Amino acid sequence: MVKLELNGAWQMRALNEKEWWKAEVPGSVMSDLLREGIIADPYYRDEQYEVFDRFRADYEYERSFHIDPELLAMERLELVCEGLDTIAEIDVNGSLLACTKNMHRTYRFDVRPLLNAGDNRIRIVFRSPVEYVERKQQESYLWAANDNYVVQGYPHLRKAHHMFGWDWGPKLPDSGIWRDIYIEGAQHARLKDVYVEQQHDTSGQVTVTINTEVEQWGEKEGNQLVLQAALTTPNGETQQVSAAAVSDTGCLQLVVQKPQLWWPNGLGEQPLYKLEVRLMSGQSLIDVKELRIGLRTLTVRNEPDEWGESFEFVVNGRSIFAMGSNYIPEDNIRSKHNRERTERLVQDCVAANFNCIRVWGGGFYPDDYFFDLCDEYGLIVWQDHLFACSEYEMTAEFTEEIKAEVIDNVKRIRHHASLGIWCGNNEMEWAWVDWKFPKRAKLRTDYIKQFEILLPQITKEADPNTFYWLASPSSGGGFDEPNAPHRGDVHYWEVWHGGKPFTEYRQHYFRFCSEFGFQSFPSLKSVEAFTAAGDRNIFTPVMESHQKNEGGNSKILQGVSQHFLYPKDFDSLLYVSQLLQAEAMRYGVEHWRRNRGRCMGSVYWQLNDCWPVASWSSIDYYGRWKALHYSVKRFYAPVLLSAEEEGAAVKLVVTNDTLQPVNAVLKWELSDIRSVVIQSGETEVQVAALSAQPALELDFRAALPNEAALRQHYVTYKLTAGSEVISDGLTLLARPKHIPLEDPQLQVTVAEEEERYVVDVKAEELALFIELSFTELDASLSDNFFHLPGGDTKRIYIAKSGLREAAGVQELRGQLKLRSLYDTYVR
Numbered sequence: 001m002v003k004l005e006l007n008g009a010w011q012m013r014a015l016n017e018k019e020w021w022k023a024e025v026p027g028s029v030m031s032d033l034l035r036e037g038i039i040a041d042p043y044y045r046d047e048q049y050e051v052f053d054r055f056r057a058d059y060e061y062e063r064s065f066h067i068d069p070e071l072l073a074m075e076r077l078e079l080v081c082e083g084l085d086t087i088a089e090i091d092v093n094g095s096l097l098a099c100t101k102n103m104h105r106t107y108r109f110d111v112r113p114l115l116n117a118g119d120n121r122i123r124i125v126f127r128s129p130v131e132y133v134e135r136k137q138q139e140s141y142l143w144a145a146n147d148n149y150v151v152q153g154y155p156h157l158r159k160a161h162h163m164f165g166w167d168w169g170p171k172l173p174d175s176g177i178w179r180d181i182y183i184e185g186a187q188h189a190r191l192k193d194v195y196v197e198q199q200h201d202t203s204g205q206v207t208v209t210i211n212t213e214v215e216q217w218g219e220k221e222g223n224q225l226v227l228q229a230a231l232t233t234p235n236g237e238t239q240q241v242s243a244a245a246v247s248d249t250g251c252l253q254l255v256v257q258k259p260q261l262w263w264p265n266g267l268g269e270q271p272l273y274k275l276e277v278r279l280m281s282g283q284s285l286i287d288v289k290e291l292r293i294g295l296r297t298l299t300v301r302n303e304p305d306e307w308g309e310s311f312e313f314v315v316n317g318r319s320i321f322a323m324g325s326n327y328i329p330e331d332n333i334r335s336k337h338n339r340e341r342t343e344r345l346v347q348d349c350v351a352a353n354f355n356c357i358r359v360w361g362g363g364f365y366p367d368d369y370f371f372d373l374c375d376e377y378g379l380i381v382w383q384d385h386l387f388a389c390s391e392y393e394m395t396a397e398f399t400e401e402i403k404a405e406v407i408d409n410v411k412r413i414r415h416h417a418s419l420g421i422w423c424g425n426n427e428m429e430w431a432w433v434d435w436k437f438p439k440r441a442k443l444r445t446d447y448i449k450q451f452e453i454l455l456p457q458i459t460k461e462a463d464p465n466t467f468y469w470l471a472s473p474s475s476g477g478g479f480d481e482p483n484a485p486h487r488g489d490v491h492y493w494e495v496w497h498g499g500k501p502f503t504e505y506r507q508h509y510f511r512f513c514s515e516f517g518f519q520s521f522p523s524l525k526s527v528e529a530f531t532a533a534g535d536r537n538i539f540t541p542v543m544e545s546h547q548k549n550e551g552g553n554s555k556i557l558q559g560v561s562q563h564f565l566y567p568k569d570f571d572s573l574l575y576v577s578q579l580l581q582a583e584a585m586r587y588g589v590e591h592w593r594r595n596r597g598r599c600m601g602s603v604y605w606q607l608n609d610c611w612p613v614a615s616w617s618s619i620d621y622y623g624r625w626k627a628l629h630y631s632v633k634r635f636y637a638p639v640l641l642s643a644e645e646e647g648a649a650v651k652l653v654v655t656n657d658t659l660q661p662v663n664a665v666l667k668w669e670l671s672d673i674r675s676v677v678i679q680s681g682e683t684e685v686q687v688a689a690l691s692a693q694p695a696l697e698l699d700f701r702a703a704l705p706n707e708a709a710l711r712q713h714y715v716t717y718k719l720t721a722g723s724e725v726i727s728d729g730l731t732l733l734a735r736p737k738h739i740p741l742e743d744p745q746l747q748v749t750v751a752e753e754e755e756r757y758v759v760d761v762k763a764e765e766l767a768l769f770i771e772l773s774f775t776e777l778d779a780s781l782s783d784n785f786f787h788l789p790g791g792d793t794k795r796i797y798i799a800k801s802g803l804r805e806a807a808g809v810q811e812l813r814g815q816l817k818l819r820s821l822y823d824t825y826v827r
């Protein structure tokens with residue numbers, strides 16, 4: 001197999017314009033125009049609207065390449081395009097090779113007849129996706145949710161939906177060659193497919209079966225071809241097996257006697273095995289495929305039980321509580337995606353104790369490195385197929401397109417240890433049952449054909465061993481109460497979209513909540529990056545254009561009014577909006593974790609942003625953690641002590657999501673607003689592995705008989721084993737806006753150690769939601785946005801490796817800013 005790369009330098013221009021611009025492949029129209037200075041940054045102020053107009057044009061890409069006679073002499077020469085976005089006409093040396101219309105597919109074209117020895121030219125024209133979907137929509141209307149923020153008609157085209165706008169994303173439907181492009185030359189045969197299965201038997205040994213598909217052409221001399229497989233353990237020991245490739249399909253087996261099992265984060269290690277499958281002809285290597293696998297069993301238990309029907313991940317035989325978030329594309333400008341950036345995001349997930357991530361269906365199937373990182377760091381991936389919030393029409397062409405794209409991607413992704421679920425779509429079964437849109441019988445039937453017949457069937461054929469779920473949310477299909485609380489997974493939006501108070505979360509015991517969320521603004525530093533000084537008020541056109549959910553800013557303000565005092569300025573409002581979001585999510589998740597067993601999953605909406613915007617994300621576009629992400633780190637802690645307060649009654653529950661039992665001491669204190677301890681106590685607790693247990697019920701009705709008394713007191717609690725604090729917390733007994741806070745007079749010291757900085761924060765009076773930040777620097781802190789009783793000191797660590805740019809202790813001290821809730825309002 002010989003590969004001729006066509007990545008790299010191309011030239012591009014709007015079709016039929018005079019001037020050519022430099023282009024980089026893989027890349028996109030938007031990134032080329034930006035680099036060449038033709039367009040302004042679409043994320044700055046309201047430039048998005050002007051840049052959008054550029055996508056009404058067609059663009060052409062062109063380059064030359066050299067083919068030497070040896071390559072040209074090869075029996076097979078295929079042009080491989082791993083990603084063309086989207087409506088493309090490919091021309092080689094003046095002849096049309098192919099037209100494509102699906103960004104999610106990998107295309108292989110026989111290019112041999114069009115090639116010459118020496119210089120060749122390839123040209124790809126991309127037609128306007130906007131003009132196309134608008135035209136199609138005129139011909140045949142397809143409904144889509146969020147119709148006031150999106151380009152109508154997007155479900156007609158197999159292109160990441162969010163690029164046409166979403167309730168967190170701009171309308172920037174970019175185009176271009178977004179993944180690798182190359183020519184592949186082959187002689188005699190190629191390894192068309194490798195599919196790995198693993199069988200775990202009761203003695204603990206694992207049989208790895210490698211199913212192969214070999215494509216041969218010309219004269220069949222199968223007995224000369226040999227398949228070899230080599231499996232290398234994480235410690236570097238290799239086992240080999242080989243067999244003659246006598247037919248097109250083959251099968252090799254290896255037995256691993258003492259497997260090192262792969263576990264999700266928080267439950268064990270992530271050992272990975274390297275598998276190399278070679279196709280040999282005598283001594284010469286014809287083709288090779290390398291896969292990295294993890295040995296584990298991973299499925300979803302979905303069975304009737306006392307509460308309805310379970311929905312829980314079972315890994316290596318243990319039922320686990322999924323803790324994660326929904327992942328959306330990391331950037332609207334495709335070329336800004338890279339492994340390094342994704343690794344930082346995955347590390348942020350792991351730092352916040354995630355064991356799971358859902359790839360939402362309105363984007364694209366992530367690159368291989370995304371799944372590699374999830375394998376390495378231990379995040380179970382829930383992968384939606386790429387359909388979200390809209391109707392689809394099963395025309396013959398559409399059916400062929402989606403079949404091809406699903407098979408391409410399932411085959412690409414299925415071997416990953418982290419892959420936990422394939423799911424048919426986002427919210428379409430639910431929409432057909434509960435949402436309002438003009439429902440046509442034909443398209444309802446098409447839904448069934450597409451999501452209940454075709455997609456499960458072809459996914460199962462390509463990957464029979466990964467759990468398949470028809471839609472999210474779903475109760476198992478057939479339009480049977482898709483968002484039922486007691487079966488399957490649930491998207492719970494009554495708090496955000498429905499305007500219900502946070503307390504509402506505690507009324508529900510979902511089996512698995514795969515979406516629920518609350519918005520906030522990014523921090524001031526982030527807002528400054530996309531606004532001019534005069535824009536910094538949430539009702540300016542620029543700030544409103546960076547809020548895509550209609551009524552979103554009013555909902556944030558509504559929430560602020562319920563929980564916090566009126567913020568004194570723009571910066572305080574941004575900060576308070578983040579506290580609100582963090583509190584909303586904490587309310588839900590702690591409750592579901594207290595009910596572990598019945599509830600088995602929390603996947604909040606949403607992890608990240610694809611541009612700077614007010615949204616549900618816990619990490620903003622610039623990678624800065626919002627208050628929520630620090631809160632997630634606390635409420636997703638493997639062992640969690642949490643409080644369910646109701647008036648003067650406080651129930652303390654320990655949730656243990658580790659494989660070991662917890663034996664610890666629980667200490668609690670009731671303090672008044674000046675941080676004088678009024679009552680205290682302690683008790684020993686034993687909590688079995690993978691369980692939740694009520695530890696204590698405290699009743700302060702005698703001491704705190706009315707609302708005024710509740711406002712003047714708070715409860716702290718701590719779970720310790722020896723000198724180690726396993727989990728701790730502080731619960732208010734009234735809303736923060738009603739707590740008569742005093743100036744906490746925060747003091748701080750910063751010291752330097754070899755690998756990290758140590759920051760001690762001291763409060764003279766009760767301080768709520770203390771935030772540490774730096775004027776210029778960006779750093780990951782061990783904790784932030786935390787409470788501190790008066791007289792207490794909290795130690796925070798900043799790993800030197802967690803600083804985006806290196807900085808000395810003086811610089812850190814000089815830039816450090818501290819604030820707490822007390823600083824956000826005028827008294």
Ligand code: BMA
Binds near residue numbers: 362388389605
């Ligand atoms: C859910 C998601 C997204 C959306 C989010 C916020 O319904 O599936 O489509 O962005 O809610 O509204």
